[in-house]
Amino acid sequence: GVSGKKVNVLVVGLDNSGKTTIIERLKPRPKQSAEVAPTVGFSVDELQKGSLTFTVFDMSGAGRYRTLWEQYYREADAVIFVVDSADKLRMVVARDEMEHMLAHPNLRKVPVVFFANKKDLPVAMPPVEIAQAAVTALPPCLGRWALGLDNIKDRPWQIVPSNGLSGEGIDKGVDWLAERLG
Ligand code: GTP
Ligand code: MG
Numbered sequence: 310g311v312s313g314k315k316v317n318v319l320v321v322g323l324d325n326s327g328k329t330t331i332i333e334r335l336k337p338r339p340k341q342s343a344e345v346a347p348t349v350g351f352s353v354d355e356l357q358k359g360s361l362t363f364t365v366f367d368m369s370g371a372g373r374y375r376t377l378w379e380q381y382y383r384e385a386d387a388v389i390f391v392v393d394s395a396d397k398l399r400m401v402v403a404r405d406e407m408e409h410m411l412a413h414p415n416l417r418k419v420p421v422v423f424f425a426n427k428k429d430l431p432v433a434m435p436p437v438e439i440a441q442a443a444v445t446a447l448p449p450c451l452g453r454w455a456l457g458l459d460n461i462k463d464r465p466w467q468i469v470p471s472n473g474l475s476g477e478g479i480d481k482g483v484d485w486l487a488e489r490l491g
Contacts, residue, residue, distance in 0.1 A: 322391035324370035330473035
């Protein structure tokens with residue numbers, strides 16, 4: 310196909326947040342897999358997005374593989390950070406991993422899109438709550454910590470609610486990235 314500028318997009322977030330599902334939705338329909346399995350290590354895909362060719366690094370979010378993420382920070386032109394909006398108990402773990410990533414010297418001040426994924430689930434937190442530092446309406450035992458995105462002042466970021474199953478919201482987030490990469 311016609312390929313324009315090539316950009317490297319790193320896709321991270323905890324295991325089971327929906328990273329691989331979201332990437333499948335970005336592929337042309339005949340190439341989408343119906344079922345996704347947990348990613349082992351990572352996988353790389355090349356996708357066309359308007360005039361951009363995205364090289365997408367789909368990282369495993371499983372604890373034992375998270376140390377692989379930083380191997381790709383230096384090359385990353387953009388980051389997609391996927392959060393399971395319904396996984397309140399692990400929101401604090403997602404926040405830890407995010408802060409660790411943003412503080413890493415190899416990651417440049419590249420734009421980050423946060424997908425507040427699984428917005429279809431009844432217990433999904435709304436994106437404004439996920440962006441807050443703490444959701445005081447929740448008791449601490451329910452993991453009241455959210456991501457605290459307002460602390461990110463050194464790079465462009467955006468949080469977009471998404472549904473990896475229906476594809477809702479995904480184009481919005483990716484278009485926002487593409488605008489900053491074109
Ligand atoms: P790892 O590769 O293990 O890091 O996980 P992942 O982040 O790639 O998650 P994956 O795409 O494998 O999705 C995990 C599960 O969540 C699958 O059963 C998906 O079908 C499901 N899933 C993904 N997105 C959504 C969503 O928006 N809503 C709902 N209800 N389920 C979703
Ligand atoms: Mg995966």
